[in-house]
Each structure stands twice: as C-alpha cells, then as structure tokens.
Amino acid sequence: MVNIIVELSKYLIIILIIMYTYLCFTIFGYHDMQKKQEMLRRQNILMFLFHLIAFLVLYLEMDDIRIAGLYLAQVLLFAMTIFLYTKIYPRVSRLVVNNMCMLLCIGLVMLTRLDYGTAMRQFVFAAAGIALSLIVPVIIRKVKGLAKLRKLYAIAGMASLAVVAVLGQVSYGAKLGFTIGSISIQPSELVKIIFVFYVAASLKESTEFKNVVVTTMIAALHVLILVVSTDLGAALIIFVVYLVMLYVATRQPLYMLAGIGAGACASVAGYYLFSHVQTRVNVWRDPFATYDSGGYQVAQSLFAIGTGSWFGMGLCQGSPESIPVRDSDFIFSAIAEELGLIFALCLILIFVSCYIMFLNIAMQLHNQFYKLVALGLGTCYIFQVFLNIGGVIKFIPSTGVTLPLVSYGGSSMISTLIMFAIIQGLYILREDEEESIERRKKEQKLRAQKRRRTPKEAAGAGLSEPSGQKRVKTAGKERKKEKAGSKQRVR
Numbered sequence: 001m002v003n004i005i006v007e008l009s010k011y012l013i014i015i016l017i018i019m020y021t022y023l024c025f026t027i028f029g030y031h032d033m034q035k036k037q038e039m040l041r042r043q044n045i046l047m048f049l050f051h052l053i054a055f056l057v058l059y060l061e062m063d064d065i066r067i068a069g070l071y072l073a074q075v076l077l078f079a080m081t082i083f084l085y086t087k088i089y090p091r092v093s094r095l096v097v098n099n100m101c102m103l104l105c106i107g108l109v110m111l112t113r114l115d116y117g118t119a120m121r122q123f124v125f126a127a128a129g130i131a132l133s134l135i136v137p138v139i140i141r142k143v144k145g146l147a148k149l150r151k152l153y154a155i156a157g158m159a160s161l162a163v164v165a166v167l168g169q170v171s172y173g174a175k176l177g178f179t180i181g182s183i184s185i186q187p188s189e190l191v192k193i194i195f196v197f198y199v200a201a202s203l204k205e206s207t208e209f210k211n212v213v214v215t216t217m218i219a220a221l222h223v224l225i226l227v228v229s230t231d232l233g234a235a236l237i238i239f240v241v242y243l244v245m246l247y248v249a250t251r252q253p254l255y256m257l258a259g260i261g262a263g264a265c266a267s268v269a270g271y272y273l274f275s276h277v278q279t280r281v282n283v284w285r286d287p288f289a290t291y292d293s294g295g296y297q298v299a300q301s302l303f304a305i306g307t308g309s310w311f312g313m314g315l316c317q318g319s320p321e322s323i324p325v326r327d328s329d330f331i332f333s334a335i336a337e338e339l340g341l342i343f344a345l346c347l348i349l350i351f352v353s354c355y356i357m358f359l360n361i362a363m364q365l366h367n368q369f370y371k372l373v374a375l376g377l378g379t380c381y382i383f384q385v386f387l388n389i390g391g392v393i394k395f396i397p398s399t400g401v402t403l404p405l406v407s408y409g410g411s412s413m414i415s416t417l418i419m420f421a422i423i424q425g426l427y428i429l430r431e432d433e434e435e436s437i438e439r440r441k442k443e444q445k446l447r448a449q450k451r452r453r454t455p456k457e458a459a460g461a462g463l464s465e466p467s468g469q470k471r472v473k474t475a476g477k478e479r480k481k482e483k484a485g486s487k488q489r490v491r
Contacts, residue, residue, distance in 0.1 A: 002060050002061070005056070005057065005060060006057055006060070006061065006314050006315065006316070006317065007314060009053050009054075009056070009057045009314070009315070010311060010312055010314040010315075010339075010340070011311065012053055013050055013053060013054065013339060013343065014311060014312075014339075014340060014342050014343055016046050016049055016050045016053075017050065017342075017343050017346045017347075018342070018346060019042075019046055020043055020046045020047065020050070020102065020346070020350075021346040021349045021350060021353075023039050023042060023043050023046075024043075024095070024099065024349065024350060024353035025349075025353060026039070027039050027040070027095060028356070036094075037094075040094045040095065040098060043095075043098045043102075044082060044098060047078070047098070047101060047102050047105055048075070048078070050105065051071070051074065051075065051078070051105050051109065052071075054109040054315060055067060055068075055070075055071040055109070055112070057314075057315045057316065058109070058112055058113060058315060058316065059071075061315065061316035062316065064116065066116060067112065067116070070112060070116070070119065070120065070123065073123065074105070074108055074123065077123070077126065077127055077130070078101045078104070078105065081097070081100075081101055081130050082097060082098075082101065084134060085097045085134070085424070088134060089137055089424065089428060091427070091428050091431040092137070092424050092427065092428065093357060093361075093423075093424060093427045095353070095357055096354060096357050096420060096423060096424060096427070097424075099350055099353060099354050099357075100354075100405065100417070100420050102350060103347075103350065103351075103404070103405035103406055104126055104405050106335070106347060106406055107122065107331070107403075107405055107406035107407065107408075108122060108123060108126070109315075110331060110334055110335055110338075110406070111327060111331075111408055113315055113316060113320075113334075113338065114320060114321075114326060114327050114334065115327065118327050118408055121408075121410070122408050122410075122413065125409075125410040125413040125414060126413055126417075128414065129413050129414040129416075129417035129418070130417060132414065132417070132418065132421075133417045133418055133420065133421035133424075134421070135421075136418055136421035136422055136424075136425060137421055137422075137424045137425035137428055138425075139425070140422055140425025140426060140428075140429065141425055141428055141429060141432070146197065146201075146369070147200070147201050147204055147205075147369040148201070149197075149201065150198060150201040150202050150205065153194050153195070153197045153198035153201060154198050154218050156194055157191045157194045157195050157198060157222055158218075158221055158222060158225065160187040160188075160190070160191050160194075161187065161188065161191055161222060161225040161226060161229070162225055163187070164187055164188065164229055164231075165225050165228050165229045184410065184411070185410075185411055186409070186411035186412070187411075188226065188231055188234040189234075189409075189411040189412050189414075189415035190411070190414075190415050190418075191222070191234075191238075192234065192237060192238065192241070192380050192415065193377070193380075193415060193418060193419060193422070195219070195222055195238055195241070195242075196241060196245070196372075196373055196376035196377055196380060197373060198218070199215060199219065199241075199242055199245045199246075199372065199376060200245065200369050200370075200372035200373045200376060201369060202214075202215040202218075203215065203245065203246065203249040203250070203368075203372060204249075204368045204369040204372060207249055207250045212246070212250065212255070215246075216242075216246075219238070219239075219242045222238050223235045223238055223239050226238065227266075227270065230274060230276070232270065232274075232277065232399060232400075233387060233399035233400045233401040234401070236387065236399060237380055237383055237384055237387070237401070239259075239263060239266075240379065240383050241376050241379050241380050241383070242259075243255075243256060243259040243260070243263075244375065244376070244379045245372055245375060245376045245379070246259070248372065248375055249368075249372060277397075279293070279294040280294070280397040280398050280399075281397050282294070282295075283295040283297075283298050283397070283398070284298070284394060284396065284397040284398070287299040287302065287394065296324065297323075297324045297325065297329075297330065297398070298391075298392075298394055298398060300322050300323045300324060300330075300333075301323055301330050301333040301392050301393075301394075302333075302393070302394060303322075304318070304319075304320060304322070304323050304333040304334065304336065304337040305333055305336045305337065305341070305344075305392075305393065307337055308336045308337035308338065308339070308340050308341060309340065309341065310340055310341050310342050311340040311342065312336070312337065312338050312339040312340030312341075312343060313337060313338050314338060315338050315339070316338070317338065318334075318337040318338040319337075320333070320334035320337055320338065323337075327407070327408040328402050328407045328408045328409055329388070329391075329392075329398070329400055329401070329402065329407065330392055331403055331406055331407045331408070332344065332347075332388065332389055332392045332393075332403055332406075333392050335347065335406075347406075348385075348389065351382065351385045351404075352382075354381070355378055355381065355382040357423075358374060358375075358377065358378030358381065358382075358423055359374075359375070359378055361374050361423060361426055361427050361430055362374035362375040362378060362426075364430050364434075365426060365429065365430050367429070370426050370429060373422070373426065374423060374426050377419050377422060377423060378423075380419070381404060381416070381419060384401050384402075384403075384404055385403065385404060387399045387401045388401050388402060388403045388407070389403070404416040405417075
C-alpha cells in the first residue's frame, strides 16, 4: 500500500508544481484585481497540497513521529507568513510572498528527506529570517535618508569582508566565514546587499566620470578582498552586479565592454594563481576523467540527474546520499533525482518568475536610488541561481554558492529573506508613488476645471468670488448709475 501511495504521489506532486508554475506567469496577463486575488489563493492551496503530500510520503517511508511535528510547525509558519504580510502590508506583492513560501517549502521538504536535524535547523533559520523580514519594509518606506549613507555602506562592506579574510575559517578551499558556538556566520551573504546599496547611492549622486572611477575602485576593493579570501563565487556575483548597475545608470556601453575585458583577464589570472580554480575548471571540462581528483562531486550530480529522468524516482526512493554537499551546493541534483526533471524545470521557472517581478518593480520606480537597488538585488538573486544550477549541471565550473531559499545555510537564508523584504518595501513605495501621481493629476484637473468656468457657472456651482472682487464690481456698478443720473439732470 505504501509503495502505491509513493508512486502516485510522484505524479501528483508534478501536476501540482506545473499548475503552480503556470499561475506564476498567467497572473501577469490579468489586470482585474479580483481575478488576481483568486489566482493567488489557488497558488496557496496548491502549495499546501504539495506540502501535505510530500510530508505524508516522508512520514510513511521514514516512520518517525517527529516528521509530523515538523510538518505542523511548517504549516503554521507558512500560514502566519502569508497572513502577517497581507495584514501588516495590504499593498504587498502577494506573488512574491507566495513564491518565497513555495521555495522555502521545497527546500524544507528536501532537507527533511536528507536529514531531520538539518531540516530542523533550517526551519529555525527560516522562522528567524521571516520575523526579521517583516520589519524591513517599514524601514524602507519610512527612512528617507538611505541614499545619503554611501560612505557607511562602503566602510561596513569592506570591513566585514576584511575580518573574514583575516580571521575566517577555510572551507572547501575558501575563507567563507567563522563559527561562533554552533552557529556558522558567512558575512559575504549580507555584504552583497550592503554593496548594492552602496553602488545605488553612489551612482544616484553622480554618473560623471570622476565619480564612476571612485565607485569602481571601491567595488574593485570588495572583489579583491573576496579573491584574497578565495571566495570566488561571491566575488563573481559582486562583479556582475556592479557591471549591470553601472551600465543601467550610465547607459555607456564602453563601461560594460571594459568591465567584461577586465573580468576575462581576472579569470585567467585566477586560474593560474589558485590551484582549486584549476581543479574546478578541469572538472568542468571532463568530470569523469578527473573522478578521483576532484570530479567526484559533479560526476555524482550528473548521475543523480540522469537517474531521476523526467518524473523522478519518488521521495525516499533515490540515493541522494551519494551526492557530496547535497544539502547546500548540490541540493538541485537531489531534487532532480527524486522529484524529476519536470519538477526541477518548474523550480527554475519559479525563480525566473520572482526575477521578473523584481525587474517590473525596478522599471516602475521613479526614484533613481530605489530603482538601482531593486535592479541590483534582482541581478544578485538570479545570478546566484544561475551559478548554482549551472555548476550542478556542468554548464559552468562549480562556484560553491547556494540555491536561494532552497539550500541549507543560515546566512544565505536570512540574507535572501531580507532581500525579498527589501523588494517588498520597494513595491509598497512604488504603490505610494503611483497614488501620489494620481492624486496630483486629479488636483490639476480640478484646478483646470475651475479656471475654465464662467462667473455664472461658478455662482451656480456655489463657487463665490473673493470678497475683494465683489467690492470692486459693486463700486463699478454704483459709478455707472451716478454717471447715468448726472446725464439725465443735464438733459
């Protein structure tokens, strides 16, 4: 009986994720708010159904009562997240909230399948990150001087990275962070957000050549410190984010071409300077030829994806334990093996749907600083997705970055939730801007209508003239009467 339930669940899960993904994109074509709200509620229902079926299978296969308790805790977390976001911020983007919860849901399901303890820690990180993220939109909306803190952003970002470069612990050939007690902290995850604010503040102040040179030097220092720490994945993300923001702010193709050339030269230099970079490039070229000398991870990842095929092996039916770093860097492979390539492709499309919303918000904002912040955060988010999945499927060399909201990692989880919360704050600001523009248009129209009215129409509408004008007109009438009377006396 259990085998039948597991086999049926495999196809039900695929149907649910396809329906959810379909709604992510069709919602953009509707302007009727009532219809949109209905579609968003359907997304919630589909997410909770997927969550229920997945945890039912996990409970039946693992036979652990703790699974049921973790399921109930997650249901409460997702329900409270959706409720609080919509009640505290009525103008919030529900699609972004839904996608955030769906990505968290997929990650927690897969981590529970891999290891209960890891899933429990991730759940705590998610709860803490969501509690923190509920405050962020208020800060974005109320604090008006964020664009004036350029120096603070630069100092905070470089200082945080410098501490890691000096005191950080080496993990997989890179200094990623340090451990306090049982908690591992990776400052580069939060520095990505600070760096975006710095670049937006600097380019909003001026796009003249002198300021561009200064901004580029500060950005280069961020990248250089990360290179010294051999955290090349974060260095690449910051480099690409800066190039995109610089081009959008200045509209100068020459800056983009110069940046691409500098990046190409730096990549070649990094290949010859760092042995682990050479290993990753050789693994990318042929992971099976280098199976015993670094290619094991990528080879096992490809085996897992191929084994899962289109429909997957089913939850708890595969062997993701054979994939190294399966709970963080290579979690996409574990998902593809047990839930299938169709599910994995839908997961990618959900990421893309979030990015489209980020770009949509960026394009509609009128404030240059906030426009650049939305663009920078969106680029940071989608490029990290590209680096993770690209490395897992051998499209590009592996860079060791996590899959946002899906992979295990406290720093990555909290920083991504803050990123989503900032986007929500910018979405609310955009709504405020639109409302302000509409209000000004109505006021201008009313003033124009008042100016076009004749005195009779104004009197009929109850729009009396000023008392001074009344006195002038009355005096004029009296003088006319006196003149007429004098003429009659002369006659």
